[in-house]
Amino acid sequence: MKTILIIDDDASCRNPAAEFLRRDGWRVIEAEDGESGLVLAVQYRPDVLLCDLLMPRMNGYQVCRAVREHAELAATKIVIMTGRDFAADRLSADEVGVAAYLVKPVEFETLREVLVRLAQPESVEPARKAAPHPVAVVPPESAVATDRATKVKFWGVRGSIPTPGPTTVFFGGNTSCVELRVDGQLIILDAGSGIRPLGKALAAEFGDRPMDVTLLVTHTHWDHIQGFPFFLPAYHARNRVHILGYEGARDGLAATLAGQMESPYFPVALKQMPGNIVIEEVKDLTFQIGATRVEACFSNHPGVCVGYRIFSGSGSVVYLPDNECFNEHTLTAHGEGLPRTIEEKLTKFIANADVLITDAQYSADEYKHHVGWGHGCVDDVVLFAIAGGVRRLYLFHHDPEHDDRTISSMLMHAREVAAAAGSSIRIEAAREGEQFTLTPRAVGAM
Numbered sequence: 001m002k003t004i005l006i007i008d009d010d011a012s013c014r015n016p017a018a019e020f021l022r023r024d025g026w027r028v029i030e031a032e033d034g035e036s037g038l039v040l041a042v043q044y045r046p047d048v049l050l051c052d053l054l055m056p057r058m059n060g061y062q063v064c065r066a067v068r069e070h071a072e073l074a075a076t077k078i079v080i081m082t083g084r085d086f087a088a089d090r091l092s093a094d095e096v097g098v099a100a101y102l103v104k105p106v107e108f109e110t111l112r113e114v115l116v117r118l119a120q121p122e123s124v125e126p127a128r129k130a131a132p133h134p135v136a137v138v139p140p141e142s143a144v145a146t147d148r149a150t151k152v153k154f155w156g157v158r159g160s161i162p163t164p165g166p167t168t169v170f171f172g173g174n175t176s177c178v179e180l181r182v183d184g185q186l187i188i189l190d191a192g193s194g195i196r197p198l199g200k201a202l203a204a205e206f207g208d209r210p211m212d213v214t215l216l217v218t219h220t221h222w223d224h225i226q227g228f229p230f231f232l233p234a235y236h237a238r239n240r241v242h243i244l245g246y247e248g249a250r251d252g253l254a255a256t257l258a259g260q261m262e263s264p265y266f267p268v269a270l271k272q273m274p275g276n277i278v279i280e281e282v283k284d285l286t287f288q289i290g291a292t293r294v295e296a297c298f299s300n301h302p303g304v305c306v307g308y309r310i311f312s313g314s315g316s317v318v319y320l321p322d323n324e325c326f327n328e329h330t331l332t333a334h335g336e337g338l339p340r341t342i343e344e345k346l347t348k349f350i351a352n353a354d355v356l357i358t359d360a361q362y363s364a365d366e367y368k369h370h371v372g373w374g375h376g377c378v379d380d381v382v383l384f385a386i387a388g389g390v391r392r393l394y395l396f397h398h399d400p401e402h403d404d405r406t407i408s409s410m411l412m413h414a415r416e417v418a419a420a421a422g423s424s425i426r427i428e429a430a431r432e433g434e435q436f437t438l439t440p441r442a443v444g445a446m
Protein backbone atom coordinates (compact mmCIF):
# COMPACT_ATOMS: atom_id res chain seq x y z
CA MET A 1 0.00 0.00 0.00
CA LYS A 2 1.36 3.39 -0.95
CA THR A 3 1.62 6.12 1.66
CA ILE A 4 0.60 9.76 1.23
CA LEU A 5 1.21 12.50 3.79
CA ILE A 6 -1.17 15.48 3.71
CA ILE A 7 0.09 18.66 5.37
CA ASP A 8 -2.57 21.37 5.49
CA ASP A 9 -3.69 23.61 8.34
CA ASP A 10 -7.17 23.88 6.85
CA ALA A 11 -9.14 20.85 8.01
CA SER A 12 -11.97 21.62 5.58
CA CYS A 13 -9.54 20.86 2.74
CA ARG A 14 -7.45 18.19 4.44
CA ASN A 15 -10.24 15.95 5.70
CA PRO A 16 -12.15 15.41 2.42
CA ALA A 17 -8.89 14.79 0.56
CA ALA A 18 -7.81 12.25 3.19
CA GLU A 19 -11.17 10.54 3.00
CA PHE A 20 -11.06 10.31 -0.79
CA LEU A 21 -7.50 8.97 -0.83
CA ARG A 22 -8.25 6.33 1.81
CA ARG A 23 -11.15 5.12 -0.28
CA ASP A 24 -8.77 5.08 -3.24
CA GLY A 25 -6.50 2.66 -1.42
CA TRP A 26 -3.86 4.99 0.02
CA ARG A 27 -2.45 4.84 3.50
CA VAL A 28 -3.03 8.44 4.57
CA ILE A 29 -1.14 10.35 7.23
CA GLU A 30 -2.20 13.88 8.17
CA ALA A 31 -0.52 16.89 9.74
CA GLU A 32 -1.94 20.34 10.40
CA ASP A 33 1.28 22.37 10.32
CA GLY A 34 4.58 22.22 8.48
CA GLU A 35 6.72 21.42 11.48
CA SER A 36 4.84 18.32 12.63
CA GLY A 37 4.37 17.35 8.98
CA LEU A 38 8.12 17.27 8.43
CA VAL A 39 8.58 15.02 11.48
CA LEU A 40 5.98 12.62 10.04
CA ALA A 41 7.63 12.75 6.61
CA VAL A 42 10.94 11.63 8.08
CA GLN A 43 9.20 8.97 10.15
CA TYR A 44 6.97 7.46 7.43
CA ARG A 45 8.89 8.31 4.22
CA PRO A 46 5.70 8.72 2.19
CA ASP A 47 5.56 8.03 -1.53
CA VAL A 48 3.74 11.34 -2.00
CA LEU A 49 3.66 14.50 0.05
CA LEU A 50 0.54 16.62 -0.54
CA CYS A 51 1.43 19.97 0.92
CA ASP A 52 -0.25 23.35 1.40
CA LEU A 53 1.90 26.49 1.06
CA LEU A 54 0.78 28.98 3.69
CA MET A 55 0.72 27.36 7.11
CA PRO A 56 1.81 28.29 10.62
CA ARG A 57 5.08 27.09 12.17
CA MET A 58 6.67 26.20 8.83
CA ASN A 59 5.45 27.22 5.39
CA GLY A 60 5.16 24.79 2.50
CA TYR A 61 8.33 26.03 0.79
CA GLN A 62 10.33 25.36 3.96
CA VAL A 63 8.85 21.87 4.22
CA CYS A 64 9.68 21.14 0.57
CA ARG A 65 13.24 22.40 0.96
CA ALA A 66 13.76 20.28 4.07
CA VAL A 67 12.29 17.20 2.35
CA ARG A 68 14.48 17.69 -0.73
CA GLU A 69 17.58 18.00 1.46
CA HIS A 70 16.75 14.73 3.21
CA ALA A 71 18.48 11.90 1.34
CA GLU A 72 16.05 9.30 2.67
CA LEU A 73 13.13 11.22 1.19
CA ALA A 74 14.62 11.46 -2.30
CA ALA A 75 11.86 9.24 -3.72
CA THR A 76 9.02 11.24 -2.17
CA LYS A 77 7.07 13.14 -4.82
CA ILE A 78 5.80 16.51 -3.68
CA VAL A 79 2.45 17.86 -4.82
CA ILE A 80 1.47 21.38 -3.80
CA MET A 81 -2.20 21.97 -3.11
CA THR A 82 -2.76 25.66 -2.49
CA GLY A 83 -5.43 28.32 -2.72
CA ARG A 84 -3.24 30.70 -4.67
CA ASP A 85 -2.14 30.79 -8.26
CA PHE A 86 0.52 33.48 -8.56
CA ALA A 87 3.15 32.76 -11.20
CA ALA A 88 5.90 33.65 -8.71
CA ASP A 89 4.63 30.94 -6.36
CA ARG A 90 4.65 28.31 -9.11
CA LEU A 91 8.23 29.28 -9.93
CA SER A 92 9.29 29.10 -6.27
CA ALA A 93 7.58 25.73 -5.94
CA ASP A 94 9.40 24.52 -9.03
CA GLU A 95 12.70 25.63 -7.53
CA VAL A 96 12.16 23.58 -4.38
CA GLY A 97 11.58 20.41 -6.36
CA VAL A 98 7.83 20.16 -6.55
CA ALA A 99 6.43 17.58 -8.97
CA ALA A 100 2.96 19.09 -9.39
CA TYR A 101 1.14 22.26 -8.43
CA LEU A 102 -2.61 22.13 -7.89
CA VAL A 103 -4.86 25.08 -7.13
CA LYS A 104 -7.72 24.55 -4.70
CA PRO A 105 -10.44 23.61 -4.90
CA VAL A 106 -9.01 20.48 -6.48
CA GLU A 107 -11.33 18.01 -8.14
CA PHE A 108 -10.58 14.60 -6.67
CA GLU A 109 -10.48 13.16 -10.19
CA THR A 110 -7.72 15.66 -11.04
CA LEU A 111 -5.80 14.69 -7.93
CA ARG A 112 -6.15 11.02 -8.83
CA GLU A 113 -4.89 11.67 -12.37
CA VAL A 114 -1.87 13.56 -11.06
CA LEU A 115 -1.05 10.80 -8.59
CA VAL A 116 -1.33 8.16 -11.31
CA ARG A 117 0.93 10.22 -13.55
CA LEU A 118 3.48 10.71 -10.80
CA ALA A 119 3.56 6.98 -10.24
CA GLN A 120 5.05 6.62 -13.74
CA PRO A 121 8.86 6.70 -13.75
CA GLU A 122 10.44 10.15 -14.12
CA SER A 123 7.10 11.91 -14.32
CA VAL A 124 7.36 15.54 -13.36
CA GLU A 125 4.80 18.20 -14.21
CA PRO A 126 6.45 21.26 -15.69
CA ALA A 127 5.79 24.40 -13.70
CA ARG A 128 4.08 27.15 -15.63
CA LYS A 129 6.28 29.89 -16.95
CA ALA A 130 6.41 32.74 -14.48
CA ALA A 131 5.02 36.15 -15.33
CA PRO A 132 7.07 39.06 -14.00
CA HIS A 133 6.10 39.96 -10.45
CA PRO A 134 4.59 43.41 -10.42
CA VAL A 135 6.87 44.75 -7.71
CA ALA A 136 5.53 46.93 -9.62
CA VAL A 137 7.43 44.06 -7.61
CA VAL A 138 10.84 44.71 26.56
CA PRO A 139 12.22 48.20 25.77
CA PRO A 140 14.38 50.02 28.37
CA GLU A 141 12.42 52.43 30.51
CA SER A 142 14.31 55.17 28.77
CA ALA A 143 12.60 54.41 25.48
CA VAL A 144 8.92 55.22 25.19
CA ALA A 145 7.39 53.66 28.29
CA THR A 146 6.23 56.99 29.65
CA ASP A 147 3.68 57.46 26.87
CA ARG A 148 0.86 54.91 26.88
CA ALA A 149 -1.26 56.29 24.04
CA THR A 150 -1.21 54.41 20.72
CA LYS A 151 0.19 56.65 18.03
CA VAL A 152 0.52 55.90 14.36
CA LYS A 153 2.63 57.83 11.87
CA PHE A 154 3.12 57.25 8.15
CA TRP A 155 6.69 57.51 6.88
CA GLY A 156 6.25 55.74 3.55
CA VAL A 157 2.94 55.05 1.79
CA ARG A 158 4.01 54.17 -1.75
CA GLY A 159 4.20 50.71 -3.31
CA SER A 160 6.85 49.28 -5.59
CA ILE A 161 9.47 52.05 -5.88
CA PRO A 162 10.11 55.47 -4.34
CA THR A 163 8.56 58.23 -6.43
CA PRO A 164 9.92 61.65 -5.45
CA GLY A 165 8.97 64.71 -7.48
CA PRO A 166 6.64 67.66 -7.70
CA THR A 167 3.56 65.54 -8.49
CA THR A 168 3.82 63.38 -5.35
CA VAL A 169 4.62 66.06 -2.78
CA PHE A 170 1.30 65.89 -0.94
CA PHE A 171 0.94 62.11 -0.40
CA GLY A 172 4.67 61.42 -0.52
CA GLY A 173 6.98 59.20 -2.54
CA ASN A 174 8.65 56.92 0.04
CA THR A 175 7.87 53.20 0.11
CA SER A 176 6.12 51.35 2.94
CA CYS A 177 6.99 52.28 6.50
CA VAL A 178 4.65 53.00 9.42
CA GLU A 179 5.65 53.90 12.98
CA LEU A 180 3.59 52.69 15.94
CA ARG A 181 3.95 53.70 19.57
CA VAL A 182 1.87 51.23 21.47
CA ASP A 183 1.77 50.50 25.20
CA GLY A 184 5.33 51.68 25.65
CA GLN A 185 6.68 49.82 22.62
CA LEU A 186 8.27 51.32 19.54
CA ILE A 187 7.15 49.20 16.58
CA ILE A 188 7.97 49.83 12.93
CA LEU A 189 5.93 48.20 10.20
CA ASP A 190 8.13 47.46 7.19
CA ALA A 191 11.39 49.04 6.14
CA GLY A 192 10.66 50.69 2.80
CA SER A 193 12.51 53.91 2.01
CA GLY A 194 10.34 55.74 4.58
CA ILE A 195 12.41 54.15 7.36
CA ARG A 196 15.32 56.45 6.47
CA PRO A 197 13.66 59.71 7.62
CA LEU A 198 12.08 57.80 10.54
CA GLY A 199 15.56 56.68 11.64
CA LYS A 200 16.78 60.28 11.53
CA ALA A 201 13.80 61.45 13.60
CA LEU A 202 14.36 58.69 16.18
CA ALA A 203 18.05 59.51 16.42
CA ALA A 204 17.16 63.15 17.12
CA GLU A 205 14.49 62.16 19.66
CA PHE A 206 16.57 59.68 21.65
CA GLY A 207 19.95 61.44 21.48
CA ASP A 208 22.37 59.37 23.60
CA ARG A 209 19.64 57.25 25.21
CA PRO A 210 19.47 53.61 24.10
CA MET A 211 16.64 52.70 21.78
CA ASP A 212 14.75 49.42 21.56
CA VAL A 213 12.96 49.00 18.25
CA THR A 214 10.89 46.13 16.89
CA LEU A 215 10.62 45.99 13.11
CA LEU A 216 7.80 43.82 11.77
CA VAL A 217 8.43 42.80 8.17
CA THR A 218 5.38 41.74 6.16
CA HIS A 219 7.47 40.24 3.36
CA THR A 220 10.77 40.88 1.65
CA HIS A 221 9.69 42.42 -1.62
CA TRP A 222 12.12 45.24 -2.10
CA ASP A 223 9.69 48.09 -1.42
CA HIS A 224 9.33 46.75 2.13
CA ILE A 225 13.01 46.29 3.04
CA GLN A 226 15.02 48.63 0.80
CA GLY A 227 15.29 51.40 3.41
CA PHE A 228 16.85 49.26 6.13
CA PRO A 229 20.49 49.83 5.07
CA PHE A 230 19.82 53.55 5.69
CA PHE A 231 18.20 53.14 9.13
CA LEU A 232 20.41 55.27 11.38
CA PRO A 233 19.60 53.60 14.75
CA ALA A 234 21.04 50.33 13.41
CA TYR A 235 24.44 52.04 13.26
CA HIS A 236 24.72 52.65 17.03
CA ALA A 237 25.86 49.90 19.41
CA ARG A 238 23.66 51.23 22.21
CA ASN A 239 20.52 50.40 20.23
CA ARG A 240 18.70 47.12 19.85
CA VAL A 241 16.81 46.39 16.65
CA HIS A 242 14.63 43.30 16.77
CA ILE A 243 13.45 42.26 13.31
CA LEU A 244 10.52 39.85 13.10
CA GLY A 245 9.01 38.24 10.02
CA TYR A 246 8.33 34.95 8.30
CA GLU A 247 10.60 32.80 6.18
CA GLY A 248 10.12 33.60 2.51
CA ALA A 249 9.38 31.41 -0.48
CA ARG A 250 13.00 31.06 -1.51
CA ASP A 251 15.12 31.98 1.47
CA GLY A 252 15.14 32.85 5.14
CA LEU A 253 14.43 36.35 6.40
CA ALA A 254 18.01 36.92 7.60
CA ALA A 255 19.52 35.74 4.31
CA THR A 256 17.25 37.99 2.25
CA LEU A 257 17.90 41.05 4.43
CA ALA A 258 21.64 40.40 4.30
CA GLY A 259 21.48 39.75 0.55
CA GLN A 260 20.46 43.30 -0.33
CA MET A 261 23.50 44.57 1.61
CA GLU A 262 26.11 42.33 -0.02
CA SER A 263 29.08 44.09 -1.56
CA PRO A 264 27.82 44.37 -5.15
CA TYR A 265 24.83 46.36 -3.87
CA PHE A 266 25.90 48.19 -0.70
CA PRO A 267 29.18 49.13 1.03
CA VAL A 268 28.21 47.97 4.55
CA ALA A 269 27.25 44.35 5.23
CA LEU A 270 24.32 43.67 7.56
CA LYS A 271 26.65 41.95 10.03
CA GLN A 272 28.87 45.05 10.07
CA MET A 273 26.07 47.28 11.32
CA PRO A 274 27.07 48.15 14.90
CA GLY A 275 23.56 48.10 16.38
CA ASN A 276 22.41 44.98 18.19
CA ILE A 277 20.34 43.52 15.38
CA VAL A 278 18.43 40.35 16.13
CA ILE A 279 16.53 38.75 13.25
CA GLU A 280 13.89 36.26 14.27
CA GLU A 281 11.61 34.19 12.07
CA VAL A 282 8.20 33.91 13.64
CA LYS A 283 6.53 30.51 13.45
CA ASP A 284 3.11 31.08 14.95
CA LEU A 285 0.47 33.49 13.70
CA THR A 286 -0.03 34.99 17.18
CA PHE A 287 2.84 36.35 19.25
CA GLN A 288 3.77 39.03 21.75
CA ILE A 289 6.02 42.04 21.57
CA GLY A 290 6.46 42.69 25.27
CA ALA A 291 2.92 43.10 26.55
CA THR A 292 1.53 43.82 23.09
CA ARG A 293 -0.35 41.06 21.29
CA VAL A 294 0.18 40.72 17.57
CA GLU A 295 -1.73 38.55 15.11
CA ALA A 296 -0.60 37.78 11.59
CA CYS A 297 -2.55 36.54 8.59
CA PHE A 298 -1.28 35.41 5.19
CA SER A 299 -2.39 37.78 2.47
CA ASN A 300 -3.33 37.17 -1.15
CA HIS A 301 0.01 38.22 -2.63
CA PRO A 302 2.87 36.35 -4.36
CA GLY A 303 5.36 34.61 -2.07
CA VAL A 304 4.98 34.52 1.69
CA CYS A 305 3.37 37.80 2.74
CA VAL A 306 1.47 38.58 5.92
CA GLY A 307 -0.52 41.41 7.42
CA TYR A 308 -0.19 42.28 11.11
CA ARG A 309 -2.87 43.24 13.61
CA ILE A 310 -1.52 45.01 16.68
CA PHE A 311 -3.73 45.07 19.76
CA SER A 312 -3.37 47.80 22.32
CA GLY A 313 -5.24 49.09 25.31
CA SER A 314 -6.80 51.69 23.05
CA GLY A 315 -7.85 49.51 20.14
CA SER A 316 -6.27 47.65 17.25
CA VAL A 317 -4.49 48.57 14.06
CA VAL A 318 -4.33 46.25 11.04
CA TYR A 319 -1.48 46.73 8.60
CA LEU A 320 -2.10 44.72 5.43
CA PRO A 321 0.02 46.55 2.85
CA ASP A 322 0.03 44.05 -0.01
CA ASN A 323 -3.17 42.17 -0.67
CA GLU A 324 -5.53 41.48 -3.55
CA CYS A 325 -9.09 41.24 -2.34
CA PHE A 326 -11.22 38.45 -3.70
CA ASN A 327 -13.80 39.57 -6.21
CA GLU A 328 -15.76 38.39 -9.21
CA HIS A 329 -12.57 38.01 -11.30
CA THR A 330 -10.55 35.94 -8.85
CA LEU A 331 -13.58 33.93 -7.84
CA THR A 332 -14.40 33.11 -11.45
CA ALA A 333 -10.84 32.07 -12.10
CA HIS A 334 -10.62 29.59 -9.23
CA GLY A 335 -14.16 28.66 -8.33
CA GLU A 336 -15.97 29.89 -5.27
CA GLY A 337 -15.01 27.42 -2.57
CA LEU A 338 -11.49 28.07 -1.44
CA PRO A 339 -11.13 31.79 -2.26
CA ARG A 340 -14.22 32.28 -0.09
CA THR A 341 -12.44 30.46 2.75
CA ILE A 342 -9.36 32.67 2.42
CA GLU A 343 -11.54 35.75 2.14
CA GLU A 344 -13.37 34.74 5.31
CA LYS A 345 -10.04 34.34 7.11
CA LEU A 346 -8.95 37.83 6.05
CA THR A 347 -12.34 39.37 6.90
CA LYS A 348 -12.13 37.76 10.34
CA PHE A 349 -8.57 39.04 10.67
CA ILE A 350 -9.66 42.66 10.16
CA ALA A 351 -12.98 42.29 12.03
CA ASN A 352 -13.93 45.43 13.97
CA ALA A 353 -10.44 46.89 13.73
CA ASP A 354 -10.18 50.55 14.68
CA VAL A 355 -7.82 51.20 11.81
CA LEU A 356 -7.11 49.26 8.61
CA ILE A 357 -4.12 50.32 6.53
CA THR A 358 -4.28 48.35 3.31
CA ASP A 359 -3.34 47.95 -0.32
CA ALA A 360 -5.54 50.04 -2.65
CA GLN A 361 -3.08 50.33 -5.50
CA TYR A 362 -5.46 50.29 -8.46
CA SER A 363 -8.60 52.01 -9.62
CA ALA A 364 -11.32 49.71 -10.96
CA ASP A 365 -10.26 50.44 -14.55
CA GLU A 366 -6.59 49.76 -13.87
CA TYR A 367 -7.42 46.64 -11.94
CA LYS A 368 -8.97 45.03 -15.03
CA HIS A 369 -5.42 44.79 -16.41
CA HIS A 370 -3.87 43.71 -13.12
CA VAL A 371 -6.05 40.82 -11.95
CA GLY A 372 -3.85 38.27 -10.23
CA TRP A 373 -0.97 40.67 -9.54
CA GLY A 374 -1.57 40.53 -5.79
CA HIS A 375 -2.64 44.15 -5.26
CA GLY A 376 -5.94 45.72 -4.32
CA CYS A 377 -8.61 47.51 -6.30
CA VAL A 378 -9.99 50.47 -4.37
CA ASP A 379 -13.65 49.46 -4.85
CA ASP A 380 -12.97 45.97 -3.48
CA VAL A 381 -10.96 47.35 -0.58
CA VAL A 382 -13.79 49.62 0.56
CA LEU A 383 -16.29 46.74 0.52
CA PHE A 384 -13.77 44.47 2.28
CA ALA A 385 -13.31 47.06 5.06
CA ILE A 386 -17.07 47.54 5.40
CA ALA A 387 -17.61 43.76 5.57
CA GLY A 388 -15.03 43.63 8.37
CA GLY A 389 -16.72 46.37 10.36
CA VAL A 390 -13.58 48.53 10.27
CA ARG A 391 -13.89 52.04 11.73
CA ARG A 392 -11.28 53.84 9.69
CA LEU A 393 -9.70 52.77 6.42
CA TYR A 394 -6.42 54.10 5.06
CA LEU A 395 -5.80 53.53 1.36
CA PHE A 396 -2.13 52.53 1.17
CA HIS A 397 0.61 51.23 -1.17
CA HIS A 398 -0.12 53.97 -3.71
CA ASP A 399 0.90 53.12 -7.27
CA PRO A 400 4.10 54.86 -8.41
CA GLU A 401 2.20 56.09 -11.47
CA HIS A 402 -0.36 57.90 -9.34
CA ASP A 403 0.22 61.59 -8.72
CA ASP A 404 -1.43 63.55 -5.92
CA ARG A 405 -4.41 64.43 -8.07
CA THR A 406 -5.05 60.77 -8.98
CA ILE A 407 -4.83 59.60 -5.37
CA SER A 408 -7.23 62.38 -4.31
CA SER A 409 -9.76 61.34 -6.92
CA MET A 410 -9.41 57.67 -5.88
CA LEU A 411 -10.10 58.75 -2.30
CA MET A 412 -13.24 60.64 -3.37
CA HIS A 413 -14.36 57.58 -5.32
CA ALA A 414 -13.73 55.32 -2.31
CA ARG A 415 -15.94 57.55 -0.16
CA GLU A 416 -18.67 57.42 -2.81
CA VAL A 417 -18.50 53.62 -2.85
CA ALA A 418 -18.88 53.58 0.94
CA ALA A 419 -21.79 56.03 0.83
CA ALA A 420 -23.52 53.98 -1.86
CA ALA A 421 -23.16 50.96 0.40
CA GLY A 422 -24.80 52.92 3.22
CA SER A 423 -21.67 52.79 5.36
CA SER A 424 -20.35 55.51 7.66
CA ILE A 425 -16.79 54.16 7.57
CA ARG A 426 -14.20 56.91 7.57
CA ILE A 427 -11.80 56.67 4.63
CA GLU A 428 -8.50 58.46 4.10
CA ALA A 429 -5.59 58.06 1.72
CA ALA A 430 -2.40 57.47 3.72
CA ARG A 431 -0.13 60.48 3.48
CA GLU A 432 3.55 60.63 4.36
CA GLY A 433 4.03 62.56 7.61
CA GLU A 434 0.41 62.16 8.77
CA GLN A 435 -0.03 60.94 12.33
CA PHE A 436 -2.92 60.16 14.60
CA THR A 437 -3.65 58.90 18.07
CA LEU A 438 -5.84 55.92 18.80
CA THR A 439 -8.20 56.28 21.70
CA PRO A 440 -10.44 53.49 23.06
CA ARG A 441 -13.67 54.64 21.39
CA ALA A 442 -12.61 56.94 18.61
CA VAL A 443 -9.67 57.95 16.54
CA GLY A 444 -8.75 61.59 16.98
CA ALA A 445 -6.17 63.80 15.35
CA MET A 446 -2.87 64.03 17.20
Ligand SMILES: [Zn+2]
Nearest residue numbers: 159160223322
Ligand atom coordinates in the same frame (compact mmCIF):
# COMPACT_ATOMS: atom_id res chain seq x y z
ZN1 LIG B 1 4.67 46.13 -1.77
Ligand SMILES: [Zn+2]
Nearest residue numbers: 137221301322
Ligand atom coordinates in the same frame (compact mmCIF):
# COMPACT_ATOMS: atom_id res chain seq x y z
ZN1 LIG C 1 4.91 42.67 -2.37
